[in-house]
Amino acid sequence: MKNTIKQVFHSGKFLFGFVIFMFILLTCLIYPIFVTADPLQMIGQGNFFKPGTYVSIEESTLEKSYTLQLPKQFSKLEAVLDIDTRAQIQEFLIKNAGVAESEIDVTDAEGLVALWKANYDPNTKYSGLTTAKRKALKRLDNQITAAMKDSGVIVAEKDEEGNLKQSKVIKDTDYVNINDVTTKTFLLGTDNFGRDVLTELVAATKSSLKIGLLAGLIATAIGLMLGLLAGYVGGLVDNIIIFITNLFTVIPAFVILILISYSVGDKARGIAMVGIIIGLTSWPWTTRSVRSQVISLRNRDHVNLSKLSGHSMFRIIFTDILPYIASYVVMAMILQISSGILAEAQLSMIGLGPATTKTATLGLMMQWAMQYSAHLNGSWWAYFPVVILIALISFSLNLMNTGLDQVFNPQLRD
Amino acid sequence: MKKNLQKVMSLLCVSALSLSMIAGCGGSNSGTTTTDTPATEESTEAVEETVEETTEETTEEATEEAAEETASTDEGSTPRNETLYEAGQQWGTINDWNPMSANSNNGLALSANESARELVYETLFMFNALDGKLYPLLGTEYSWNDDQTELTVKLNADAKWSDGSAFTAEDVAYTYDTHVKYQSSQGADFSTYVESVEAVDDSTVLIKAKAENGVAINPLKVTSILNTMYMMQKAYLQTVEERNGEDADKVKQDTMEDLVHTGPYAPYISNDQKAVLQRDDNYWGQASSMWGKLPVPKYIAHTIYKDNAAGQVALSQGEVDVCQQFITDVQNLWLQDNLPISTWLDDAPYGACEVMPSMFFNVERKGLDKKEVRRAIAMAVDYEQIIASAMSGQSPTFDEYPRSVVGPTDGERKYVDFDAIADLQWENADVDGANALLDEAGIVDTDGDGIREVDGENLSFKAECPTGWSDWNASMEIVAAAGEKIGIDIQTYFPEASSFYDDMTTCNFDICMWSCPGAGVMNPYSKGMFYFSEEYAKLASNWSGNFGHYMNDDAEAILKALPSETDEAKLKEYYTELSRILLDECPAVALMYRPTLFYAVNESVWTNYPAADDGRNIPPTDCTDGYGIAALYDLELVE
Structure with missing residues (x-):
């Protein structure tokens, strides 16, 4: 036993897969210890806030400020006037304001702005422009006005009579120490409900692993039982079992899965139920392969010896046959777990997974990201980490499986 | 020798296939028809020549493919600079062009609501949601007589059918009579309020309203015939009736592909x-x-x-x-x-937001028959979250436009005195208030499972709306999340649209979501009906409103009095009272504002x-x- 384990861990593939899997598993276990927030709490009011640290503006204005004479990294005006914008201004000046092209120098930001201010009137309706263009120019004008403003924002407070009273001026050299104010960091942004994607992702991985493990265990248990019986007993029992198995193999498992989940209804559809449903529909191929392995084993000498010694059927199965296929069963289970996780993702994608407000699962995260077209908005953080994680889990499980295969199957050994 | 032949054959087949593919690609890429067709034909000929000596089957296949390509480019493309492309109105192959059809999916031509789609068929008048007025189309002017029992409509003398014949008052009368005769949904709806539609002369139509004691039951509804009923040609309708043997079901299912219309x-x-x-x-x-x-x-x-x-x-x-x-x-x-x-x-x-998608509580369900439970759910919901995330900010908040029976447009808001109902409004996501309300009403969790009970039964409800309606689905999730905070178990349920419609129209749900009627000549009256009408609740298949079967005699009395009331002050009093009942009893709760x-x-x-x-x-x-x-x-x- 010790030797086998040692051998297994000598396999590079297995080790690599194992490390990835353990990393994911440990993250799922350790992360919640440090971040105790409810993964389903809707914090952000809006869709898909991008990753980063969010600083309380109110506290920043109230908190003591530090004056830092940092060299200006950029002029505000230069930042607004990128090449495209300058071209846009030039086009407007020539086409709509009738300024001669020779008068315009796009490299001179201030001169360009002066010309713009002299010729653009936000209340005029310039003909020959599309509405979108008109609106874009108006936004540009606002940006330029803001950039040209002198440094300093005035903070005012309302007194008892409702009059505004200046309480503070914020200069562009004012800084606040980030440790003094409340901040919130979303490493992976928020999703469409405004939930922290990272926290949700960890919780989702945990429940997806649970579902996968449950489904894998159930599927392997059923498959193993039926396969052992069919293979060892043979005859009528074999015929009946293989008949049922064939039935299930012919009907696509995913269709049965959809039908069962649909008929179970939303009420009962928790993590456990989804796991059980997936397990109950994905056992047939385990049965078939276990059966064929058992058939080749049952006429071996040591099995015949046991039979002659009068051992009971169960004893023969469990002591003389099972140990020989144990490695195979473990590998089959790993694959079952991996496909269970995928099946959950598929189910949730079509809205038949667990309830959104009760649990987070990888499939549900994908479903909502797609519904709110995160893939079209460029909100990669809402779906890409999920995809990566699903891929990593099945990749690591498959890698472990191949590693095991190499160790246990002499033909594959180097 | 044999092998050689096989090689040659396969080479020929491949070249034939690739040629036809090139022809096909060329066709679909360069949008214009005129340049494509000859090119495709040329390559078809080339294909024929190459393959002639090999098997006949290949030839046939190739030419068929090529022919298909030609056909599809011929038919499929219209010049981009002469075509206006729409999206979001038509979601499948059009199944009919029949304005009387009950199961038409024709979103491109048929949408007979207050702002009717005027592309193919036309209504007498066009509604403008911006100023709430009717603009002339097939009709030029309309007027009520003094006691609001007869509506006279003048028709445009220039109006013509697509076959060139003149559009007359006879057509209007016959259109209405046909709707009633075959009990189309519009026919069934209007015949409760309209006595008859008669042609006075070629260009004058007289619509008589049904009256009780000399007062029309609902003059508002009668007016709405002007902007919601598509006009059909008398001669054409007679053809349709004849070919279907005047069988009601067949007439309503006629696809009318040979339609005669007035639209552009x-x-x-x-x-x-x-x-x-x-x-x-x-x-x-x-x-x-x-x-x-x-x-x-x-x-x-x-x-x-x-x-x-x-x-x-x-x-x-x-x-x-x-x-x-x-x-x-x-x-x-x-x-x-x-x-x-x-x-x-x-x-x-x-x-331009004007409607309120609302959640209805089925008051026939145990638990939801108690107004405290309904109000508690309403109070606990985080509406700002719904507006910010589910609606992606495309709705004003309830702080800006407090809840009432009317929509967020100025034209409707003038009918409600918001100061008078200010004390009934609730704060956003008032979980504590909702919990206190339930505790006070004695609705508590006695068995310690975290869910409150009424008469020993857990308060557990399903909130449903059709699957794939993403903003509504997300709203229902946020409602469910609110339920969790106040000890009421709310599960979301998103069935296919058709089974949702079954549940909603037959009052077979706990909580469901639907949107109130948009701007129209009947608003805000139609919004009042949407929330309270007993008449709707009694329909066997109810598409119109009050899905939760909430009955309130005061509200019903107001709804009866509203249509014939013209005094602004009185109207304001009525709508304020309706809003008060809506906020106090919570038979339904608006979740957001939305454009139609x-x-x-x-x-x-x-x-x-x-x-x-x-x-x-x-x-x-x-x-x-x-x-x-x-x-x-x-x-x-x-x-």
């Missing part, structure tokens, strides 16, 4: 890929009494998209000009991606679409509905 566009192409309407250049509306010109786009095309995402991609690529779809963070299209896309308003809420139609336009090909600040008074109804069709006459090509 006629059906041109309709398949599972796209639906296209073609301009009728003899359209009567170019007479000076109407538009004085033809609408600008020669074709109105609607590609059949698989889902919202496909439509959105097409919009951002300029393949769609007008898009009636919910788009998450729509402002990013112009702020981040710099696309020439705009909406009605430049800032949130981006659209979403509206985003891409100006890569066409420009001069309606926008809020252009002063043209054309509503953002996707250039197709009600008075919004006026936009089609002003469109210009982008230089």
Whole structure:
């Protein structure tokens, strides 16, 4: 036993897969210890806030400020006037304001702005422009006005009579120490409900692993039982079992899965139920392969010896046959777990997974990201980490499986 | 030798296939028909020549394929600069063109609500949601007599059918009579309020309202016939009746593909890929009494998209000009991606919001029959979260527009005295208040499972709306999350649309979501009906409102009195009282405000679409509905 384990861990593939899997598993276990927030709490009011640290503006204005004479990294005006914008201004000046092209120098930001201010009137309706263009120019004008403003924002407070009273001026050299104010960091942004994607992702991985493990265990248990019986007993029992198995193999498992989940209804559809449903529909191929392995084993000498010694059927199965296929069963289970996780993702994608407000699962995260077209908005953080994680889990499980295969199957050994 | 032959054959087959593929590709890439067709034919000939000596089967296949390609390019493309592309209205192959049909999916031509789609069939008047007025179309003017029992409508003498014959009062009368005779849904609906529609002379129609004791039951409803009923030709209707043996079901299921219509566009192409309407250049509306010109786009095309995402991609690529779809963070299209896309308003809420998608509580369900439970759920919901995330900010908040029976437009809000009902409003996501309310009412959790009970039964409800309606689905999730905080178990349930309709129309749900009627001549009366009408609740199949069967005698009395009331002060009193009942009893709760139609336009090909600040008074109804069709006459090509 010790030797086998040692051998297994000598396999590079297995080790690599194992490390990835353990990393994911440990993250799922350790992360919640440090971040105790409810993964389903809707914090952000809006869709898909991008990753980063969010600083309380109110506290920043109230908190003591530090004056830092940092060299200006950029002029505000230069930042607004990128090449495209300058071209846009030039086009407007020539086409709509009738300024001669020779008068315009796009490299001179201030001169360009002066010309713009002299010729653009936000209340005029310039003909020959599309509405979108008109609106874009108006936004540009606002940006330029803001950039040209002198440094300093005035903070005012309302007194008892409702009059505004200046309480503070914020200069562009004012800084606040980030440790003094409340901040919130979303490493992976928020999703469409405004939930922290990272926290949700960890919780989702945990429940997806649970579902996968449950489904894998159930599927392997059923498959193993039926396969052992069919293979060892043979005859009528074999015929009946293989008949049922064939039935299930012919009907696509995913269709049965959809039908069962649909008929179970939303009420009962928790993590456990989804796991059980997936397990109950994905056992047939385990049965078939276990059966064929058992058939080749049952006429071996040591099995015949046991039979002659009068051992009971169960004893023969469990002591003389099972140990020989144990490695195979473990590998089959790993694959079952991996496909269970995928099946959950598929189910949730079509809205038949667990309830959104009760649990987070990888499939549900994908479903909502797609519904709110995160893939079209460029909100990669809402779906890409999920995809990566699903891929990593099945990749690591498959890698472990191949590693095991190499160790246990002499033909594959180097 | 044999092997050689095989080799030659296979080479020939491959070259034939690739040639036909090249022909096909060439066809679909370069949009215009004139250049494609000869090219395709040429390659077809080439294919024929090459394959002649080999098997006959290949030849046949290849030519068939090539022929198909030719056909599809011939039929499929219309010049881009003469075609206006829409999205979000048609979601499958059009199944009929029959305004009386009960199961038509024809979103391109048939949408007989207050702002009716006026492309193919036309109504007598067009509704303009911006000013709440009716604008003349087939009719020129209408007037009520003094006791509001007779409505006289004058018709436009220039109006003509697509077959060239004149549009007369006879057609109007016959259209109405046919609707009633075959009990179409409009016929069944109007016949409760309309006594008869008669032709006085060729250009005058007299609509008599049903009256009780000399007072019309509902003059508002009678007026709405003007802008919601599509006019059909008498002669054509008689043909349809004849070919279906006057059988009600058959007449209603007739596809009417040979339709006769008055509108500016006629059906041109309709398949599972796209639906296209073609301009009728003899359209009567170019007479000076109407538009004085033809609408600008020669074709109105609607590609059949698989889902919202496909439509959105097409919009951002300029393949769609007008898009009636919910788009998450729509402002990013112009702020981040710099696309020439705009909406009605430049800032949130981006659209002209006028309806309230609301959740109805089934008051026949145990637990939900208690007003404390309904109100507690209503109080605990985080509406700002719904508006910010589920609606992506495309709705004003309930702080800006407090709850009532009326929508967020000024025209409707003047009917409610908001100070009088201010004490009934609740704060956003008032979980503590909701918990206190339930505790006070003695609805508590006695068995310690975290869920409150009524008579020993857990308060556990299903909140449902159709699957795939993403903003509604997300709203229901947020409602469910609120339930969890106040010890009421709410599960979301998103069935297919058809089974949701079954549940909703037969009151077989716990909590369901539906949207109130948009702006119209009957508003805000129709919104009052939507929330309270007992009449609706008693229908066997109820599509109209009060899905939860809430009965309130006070509300019913007000609804009876409203249609014939003209005194503004009295109206305000009525609507304020209705709002008070709505907020106090919570038979239904508005979750957000929303436009009736979403509206985003891409100006890569066409420009001069309606926008809020252009002063043209054309509503953002996707250039197709009600008075919004006026936009089609002003469109210009982008230089």
